[in-house]
Amino acid sequence: MKRLIAGVVLGVGLTAMAHGAGDPAAGEQNAAVCAGCHGQDGAKPIMGTYPKLSGLGEKYLYNQLVDIKSGDRAIPEMTGLLTAMSDQDLQNLAAYYNSKDMVVGQANPDLVEAGQALYRGGNMASGVPACAGCHNPKGIGNEPAGYPALGGQTAEYLAKQLKAYRAGERAVGSNAAIMMDVASKLTDAEIEAVASYASGLN
Structure with missing residues (x-):
């Protein structure tokens, strides 16, 4: 019985990890500050040298936000924008952008x-x-x-x-x-x- 319970707990934990820890609806509330450069829903940045954020992957987005907030990844345009956000805010923001569809461009x-x-x-x-x-x-x-x-x-x-x-x-x-x-x-x-x-x- 203990093995069964442990298996269920492990399975639920792995499922939660697979789906990420962020709340897209909560993330949308903090996304307004991002739209100025990355566009609505993160799909149409104002310049080609700025990334699209939509559908990139929640884990990847979260890790980048953490690195940018800490200053480990220096992006001058984002200085101070994430300072007041908690770790959960960053997870929510990553989940929000990952929930949006990528708009595919046209290759040369x-x-x-x-x-x-x-x-x-x-x-x-x-x-x-x-x-x-x-x-x-x-x-x-x-x-x-x-x-x-x-x-x-x-x-x-x-x-x-x-x-x-x-x-x-x-x-x-x-x-x-x-x-x-x-x-x-x-x-x-x-x-x-x-x-x-x-x-x-x-």
């Missing part, structure tokens, strides 16, 4: 072939793994691992982040070492192609 037709080859197959010659291995062939990410969805993200933002990883400027987070290693092997042309391809992936 001239870059689709090269971008698709890199995203799905990597580059064996330079040791670049396929993006699909962590971020899913459909670009929907991997929520349990905290890997963000890439499909539909703006090409400009993706390219900017890949270059930041390559330069060692984005070195914070549990997956940063992986991305820094991958990005260090990418050329500018590869970054442009794969970022464009991911922006139109759905």
Whole structure:
């Protein structure tokens, strides 16, 4: 009987973890301050270098918010915006944006072939793994691992982040070492192609 109870408790706990700890309805109340840059529902940022937040993955979003609030991930435009928010507020905000649908863009037709080859197959010659291995062939990410969805993200933002990883400027987070290693092997042309391809992936 004790084993049965323990199994039920464990199962419920794992289910709760899988669905995240945030409340999307509560998160919406704090999202107004974000809309100025990231757009309504986080789906249409005012500039291509700002990320879309919708549907990125609750765990990923929460971890980024924690790093930004602590100052570990420095984003000047967000200085002070999260200071008054509690950990639960951050979880709620992550849950809110993850509950929204990503609006997929249009990839540059001239870059689709090269971008698709890199995203799905990597580059064996330079040791670049396929993006699909962590971020899913459909670009929907991997929520349990905290890997963000890439499909539909703006090409400009993706390219900017890949270059930041390559330069060692984005070195914070549990997956940063992986991305820094991958990005260090990418050329500018590869970054442009794969970022464009991911922006139109759905």
